[in-house]
Amino acid sequence: MSSQTLQDRAAWRPALVLSLIALLVMGLLYSLAGTALARAAFSTQATGxxxxxxxxxxxxxxxxxxxxxxxxxxxxxxxxxxxxxxxxxxxxxxxxxxxxxxxxxxxxxxxxxxxxxxxxxxxxxxxxxxxxxxxxxxxxxxxxxxxxxxxxxxxxxxxxxxxxxxxxxxxxxxxxxxxxxxxxxxxxxxxxxxxxx
Known part of the structure; x- marks a missing residue:
């Protein structure tokens, strides 16, 4: 395997990890926290x-x-x-x-x-x-x-x-x-x- 290929993989790894973390934090945890906060503060309205x-x-x-x-x-x-x-x-x-x-x-x-x-x-x-x-x-x-x-x-x-x-x-x-x-x-x-x- 060439050193250029190894460098390419090394360059992609941080981007993929950052994308996965952003997806989990902003796509899942943020939504769950917002929903939980809404249900705690406005339980009737949050459920329709x-x-x-x-x-x-x-x-x-x-x-x-x-x-x-x-x-x-x-x-x-x-x-x-x-x-x-x-x-x-x-x-x-x-x-x-x-x-x-x-x-x-x-x-x-x-x-x-x-x-x-x-x-x-x-x-x-x-x-x-x-x-x-x-x-x-x-x-x-x-x-x-x-x-x-x-x-x-x-x-x-x-x-x-x-x-x-x-x-x-x-x-x-x-x-x-x-x-x-x-x-x-x-x-x-x-x-x-x-x-x-």
Whole structure:
């Protein structure tokens, strides 16, 4: 074996060892440490903010789910059809004739379903969020659904309104965003209240 070949092997050895160490440290140990730290500091969020009933996962508080029927509070519409693997907005401008038609039809449908004037329908019940999976609605969007849900469940409007109030979250840190209601949490609270009657 020539001395040049030995020198070539000697030159490659440190590069290969450094690459292997970097791969193990940055590719494996760093990821494991980050995951462990996240689970220790934010255990609920690190595992997907899952909501459970007993041992059964009902959903995530971060992802909207479709609710159909008068017994439930309804979320914002979803361009992704509530599919997390297809999360996206409609990408239609406010001036798009198809978007205008869809919103007008949704306003008429919700106004008829809730027994209110079209002007009273909150915009978040007829517009899609950017990701298509917004799990929250405004308190106004929840209040407009109170009478229908109370009637369908045989509950008083005041009892359902109290559940909405209990599930309303204020602005983030008292400054950012708007008050909001997580639809999945609210519907789970409705089920829990119904089971106690």
């Amino acid at each position: 903010s899952l909501l459970r009933q007993g041992d059964t996962v009902i959903g995530s508080s971060l992802v909207a789910q479709p609710f159909v029927g008068d017994r439930w509070f309804h979320p914002r519409p979803s361009a992704a059809k509530y599919d997390p693997m297809a999360a996206a907005g409609s990408n239609q401008a406010r001036s798009n004739p198809d978007a205008i038609k869809r919103v007008d039809e949704a306003i008429a449908e919700i106004a008829a379903r809730e027994g209110v004037a079209p002007a009273q329908v909150p915009s978040d019940l007829v517009t899609q969020s950017g990701g298509g999976l917004d799990p929250e609605i405004s308190p106004a969007a929840a209040r407009i659904q109170l009478a229908r849900v109370a009637r369908a469940r045989g509950m008083s409007v005041d009892a359902v309104a109290a559940l909405v109030q209990a599930n309303t979250v204020g602005k983030q840190f008292g400054v950012f965003g708007q008050p909001r209601v997580n639809v999945l949490k609210l519907n789970l609270a409705l089920e829990a209240a119904a089971s106690k009657q």
